[in-house]
Amino acid sequence: MHNQEAVDPTTLTSLREAVEKILQQHPAGLSEHQVLTQLRETDHLPLEILSAGSPLALFRLHFILFHVLYQLRDDYWRTARAQLDISPLNIRLLPYVPARAALSERDALRDYYLDLENLQQTGEDEVNDLLSRFWMQLNGGAERESALRTLGLEPNAKLPAIKLRYRQLVMQNHPDRGGDTQQLQELNAAMAWLAQYHKNQVPGS
Numbered sequence: 001m002h003n004q005e006a007v008d009p010t011t012l013t014s015l016r017e018a019v020e021k022i023l024q025q026h027p028a029g030l031s032e033h034q035v036l037t038q039l040r041e042t043d044h045l046p047l048e049i050l051s052a053g054s055p056l057a058l059f060r061l062h063f064i065l066f067h068v069l070y071q072l073r074d075d076y077w078r079t080a081r082a083q084l085d086i087s088p089l090n091i092r093l094l095p096y097v098p099a100r101a102a103l104s105e106r107d108a109l110r111d112y113y114l115d116l117e118n119l120q121q122t123g124e125d126e127v128n129d130l131l132s133r134f135w136m137q138l139n140g141g142a143e144r145e146s147a148l149r150t151l152g153l154e155p156n157a158k159l160p161a162i163k164l165r166y167r168q169l170v171m172q173n174h175p176d177r178g179g180d181t182q183q184l185q186e187l188n189a190a191m192a193w194l195a196q197y198h199k200n201q202v203p204g205s
Contacts, residue, residue, distance in 0.1 A: 006120060007064060016068040018042060023072075029085070029092025036065065059127045066113040073110075144197055150190040159198045166191045 022030070022038045030038070069091065073084040076096070083094040086109075112118055145155050151165050169187050173179035 007116060012064070012068060012071075015039070015064065016071055019065070019068055020072055023084075023091065023093050027093065029090040031090060032062070032065065032088040035091060036061065039065075055127045056122075056124045059122065059130070060119060063113065063119045063122075066109075067116065067119070070110050070113045074114075143193065147190040147193050147197075150186055151194075159194075162191070162194055162198075 018039060019035065022035060026034075066086070069084065069086050073086060076082045076084050076093075080096050080098070083096050085092050085094060148155060148157055148162070151157075151162065151169060153162060153165055157165075166187065170184065171177070173184045173187060175181050175184065
């Protein structure tokens, strides 16, 4: 873990006010990219703590934006003024609905982004690992199906069944039992990929 420079509270306050104004001006909502573009055009990005272009800089910018968004969402709940929906693809203000706000008040993403320690303790290595996991999940469908075919399994196979099938095939193809060494290597490669893929998924996948 690498401790990063703390974010100036004044910068966060100024950024939160700018974000709120932007959202009020766009009732249909904006994507994360569009919000950042609006902030860049109005000179409200905290450029003094960023090194433009690096993965770590982009992560920090994303984190800071979502930090102030969740602060805003909490403020709207406390004052019953509005409901703030937050997602990378659409961030928008909606009419306040008490029951909905109560259900959404606590969630893991909120807790993660509101804790600035998560920003300060995330370094380049951690960001690269997050990106690696993201791309594996994004592009993993075809690779996963190929690995499962190597094991003779259907695309909907779960990890326990994958492990069982792998053990069976390893026993059948082990060179000590007259098996094919190349086939065994292919099985090992497929299982290694699947194990890493499922490690990055939600429990039960």
